[in-house]
Amino acid sequence: MHRDEAFHLLVGWMVDGTGAPYSRRVLLTVSHGMISALETDFTGSLPTQHLVDLRQCTVIPALVDCHVHLSLSGKRDPDLRQRQVAMAFERARSVIRGHLVDHLARGIMAVRDAGDHCGHSLRFRRELVATESLPLVVHCAGRAWHARGRYGKVLGRAPAAGESLVDALRRSDEDVDQLKVIHSGINSLNEFGQATAPQFAFEDLRNAVSLARDRGLPTMVHANGEQPVGEAIAAGCRSLEHGYFMGLANLQAMVENGVTWVPTVNPMVALAGEASISPRQREIAARTVDHQLEQLRQARILGVTVALGTDSGSFGVLHGRAVAEELRLLIEAGFSLESAIQSATTHGARLLGLTEAMGCLAPGFPASFIVVRGSPAELLEQLTTPHSIWVRGEVWNQVKQEKP
Ligand SMILES: [Zn+2]
Incomplete structure (x- = not known):
């Protein structure tokens, strides 16, 4: 997909950073590097295009x-x-x-x-x-x-x-x-x-x-x-x-x-x-x-x-x-x-005075977050080897970052 095109992530669980209890089956919509929409307990019909299926994973903010x-x-x-x-x-x-x-x-x-x-x-x-x-x-x-x-x-x-x-x-x-x-x-x-x-x-x-x-x-x-x-x-x-x-x-x-x-x-x-x-x-x-x-x-x-x-x-x-x-x-x-x-x-x-830019998962915040395998019960264990790190809507690639 083109990087500026909107896309969706369906995640099994989300801890949003506000201290609220975790949500289930969350559909996150990402557009231009930002979270543009977020729906919990999603039961509607899934988008057929531009969907990243992370139903076996938990998402938390950066x-x-x-x-x-x-x-x-x-x-x-x-x-x-x-x-x-x-x-x-x-x-x-x-x-x-x-x-x-x-x-x-x-x-x-x-x-x-x-x-x-x-x-x-x-x-x-x-x-x-x-x-x-x-x-x-x-x-x-x-x-x-x-x-x-x-x-x-x-x-x-x-x-x-x-x-x-x-x-x-x-x-x-x-x-x-x-x-x-x-x-x-x-x-x-x-x-x-x-x-x-x-x-x-x-x-x-x-x-x-x-x-x-x-x-x-x-x-x-x-x-x-x-x-x-x-x-x-x-x-x-x-x-x-x-x-x-x-x-x-x-x-x-x-x-x-x-x-x-x-x-x-x-x-x-x-x-x-x-x-x-x-x-x-x-x-x-x-x-x-x-x-x-x-x-x-x-x-x-x-x-x-x-x-x-x-x-x-x-x-x-x-x-x-x-x-x-x-x-x-x-x-x-x-x-x-x-x-x-x-x-x-x-x-x-x-x-750190970054409340506009970081801290929670909600519409209007940058699409910067961590995806880990499994449910919140496995979160701490999985956090040392995350499934993927997303920075403003793109997967951050460690290999690319390491200098020769
Ligand atoms: Zn110190």
């Missing part, structure tokens, strides 16, 4: 991963990780490109990069995403900010000695999509739930967040523990990254302040299964996972907006593949399949 590190591979080899932190852009570009292909191959069509030491992902987004014909949206924080002498060097930089965060921001006018601030440490594997002190003075954090807002930028804050998380919310952050051990009051405060939570459970699961650390450290990692899933259970009851983010690129978390695992973890925490998918579609799209 996915959004709200927390990735594109310049890091997620492999467990510490030497490789060290080399990737310091690699030159010429080397980084093929690494980043490969990771974007890994995302596309699983139907992830928007990613939000949470920072790298050299700012390579931002440079790639600026110079290469369009020319490399990669049909996905890449939002970048560039180099994240951490306090001097505190955690975060692999993801960014610190203000100069004696300089406040807001002053450091004032002299930096990089073309980033969001501000990323690291406001706590990481989870201890030696003492369960051990809190770390906030990295920046509260006033300074608040001023930095409002300066970013004046520049039209949302702020994503890495924070674990009650005090750092509470300060991030009070400072006006748009999204809270990780949020381990934040406590019930902060979950409530997120609802009241319209803050989105990106809980990134994957990296802790990877540590819980890591052979090179001690059994006690693995046990603490596993308990930390359980605690985070318990917080997610509470978040669901309170109505916190949760957006899926995998932290791909961190130790043991692989780009693209990790999304199915993060969805599985949300479901383990009591989310329905449909609300887990909503976190990975509509909620992610809203966080």
Whole structure:
């Protein structure tokens, strides 16, 4: 058929990204790369021409991963990780490109990069995403900010000695999509739930967040523990990254302040299964996972907006593949399949400001979606090897995309 001609897909099941229960026997009409009509429980006579029969398949919207590190591979080899932190852009570009292909191959069509030491992902987004014909949206924080002498060097930089965060921001006018601030440490594997002190003075954090807002930028804050998380919310952050051990009051405060939570459970699961650390450290990692899933259970009851983010690129978390695992973890925490998918579609799209272009399957939206074999019951298992990925009405071909 001619690419501009309208055509139909008949799919057995559809999860539309809004959180609504899945529909059956859906006839999707695609015209000029857009969904022009959609009928559920279709019983009429089937079009005889231009019909793609996917009755044994489920369709879901293109996915959004709200927390990735594109310049890091997620492999467990510490030497490789060290080399990737310091690699030159010429080397980084093929690494980043490969990771974007890994995302596309699983139907992830928007990613939000949470920072790298050299700012390579931002440079790639600026110079290469369009020319490399990669049909996905890449939002970048560039180099994240951490306090001097505190955690975060692999993801960014610190203000100069004696300089406040807001002053450091004032002299930096990089073309980033969001501000990323690291406001706590990481989870201890030696003492369960051990809190770390906030990295920046509260006033300074608040001023930095409002300066970013004046520049039209949302702020994503890495924070674990009650005090750092509470300060991030009070400072006006748009999204809270990780949020381990934040406590019930902060979950409530997120609802009241319209803050989105990106809980990134994957990296802790990877540590819980890591052979090179001690059994006690693995046990603490596993308990930390359980605690985070318990917080997610509470978040669901309170109505916190949760957006899926995998932290791909961190130790043991692989780009693209990790999304199915993060969805599985949300479901383990009591989310329905449909609300887990909503976190990975509509909620992610809203966080990235893409609500017109992504997130759900409805007339007027681009015909960009994932088709997997089988019913919704098989969805998570099938998501790692999708039947087909559709970008604006055309099947995306991975082989064509991979460079020699
Ligand atoms: Zn991260």
